[in-house]
Amino acid sequence: MANGNNQKLAVLIDADNAQASVIQELLAEVSRYGTATIKRAYGDWTTTNLKGWKEVLHKLAIQPIQQFSYTSGKNSTDASLIIDAMDVLHDNTADGFCLVSSDSDFTRLATRIREEGKVVYGFGERKTPEAFVAACDKFIYTEILRTEPTPAKDAPKAEAVAVADVRTLQPLIIAAIDANAREDGWAALGGVGSHISKINPAFDARNYGFKKLSELVRSLTYLEVKELPLVRPDGVTLSNVQIRIKRVA
Known part of the structure; x- marks a missing residue:
């Protein structure tokens, strides 16, 4: 499987259950993990409830997949997306x-894809059931992707997106440090972050009001943080953040 930004990703959108207003930011987020070589949105495009998607589809080169609602509800759309996902999976594209x-x-679809050794990134609102979140390798809540508009002069401030309580992370962070720490108690931040994400696919520093994990850990009073320069063979210096649990004097 390809790594990092070399990954070829199939972006499959349940348009009945996703918002067009955030899709541009969502695709920007997708680009952090790889290249979206397939972009498809599924729904009954003959209905008026998807009219907000029309401009977005053309602008972002997303292919609309028509699925008529033969019965009430959205099961037809779900089935069409799942069938296409399995075709892409077995074509190995x-x-x-x-x-x-x-x-x-889509919980079972996510687990089935992972059984084949493929990575699954989930995108949905905070109301997404925990089963689907847990079935993904990583899950991103779309609320944190919204770009805050610049308010007009004297205009009332928009309601802020709810931020999770960072204090609830303490047991998870301590366990991750213990699992990755060297004999001196220090652990690489990258390894700690990876460990946490394996336990909680929805973990993201942005859910707690921080842009990066390094900013989040620096705000925690029970941690020590140090940054060591890491020089690559080509001479480029990288940030190497190390953390450990504060020792009691």
Whole structure:
């Protein structure tokens, strides 16, 4: 499987259960993990409830997949997305999948894809059921992707997106440090972050009001943080953040 930004990703959108207003930011987030070589949105495009998607589809080169609602509800759309996902999986044309929905119906699809050794990134609102979140390698809540508009003069401030309580992370962070620490108690931040994400796929520093994990850990009074320069063979210096639990004097 390809690594990092070399990954070829299939972005499959449940348009019945996703918001067009955030899709541009969502695709920008996808680019952090790889290249979206397939971009498809599923829904009944003959209905008026998806009219907000039309301009977005053309602008972002997303292919609309028509699925008529033969019965009430959205099961037809779900089935069409799942069938296409399995076709892409068996054609081996993608290294990973981005499933965009807040619907738990895609839980089994996510686990099936992972069984084949492919990575799954989930995107959905905070209301997404825990089963679907846990079935993904990483899950990103779309609320944190919204770009804050510049308010007009004298205009009332927009309501802030709810931020999770960073104090709830303490047991998880301590366990991750213990699992990655050397004999002196220090652990590489990258390893700690990876460990946490394996336990909680929805973990993201942005959920707690921080842009980066390094900013989050520096705000925690029970941690010590140090940064050591790491020089690559080509002479480029990288940031090497180390953390450990504060020792009691």
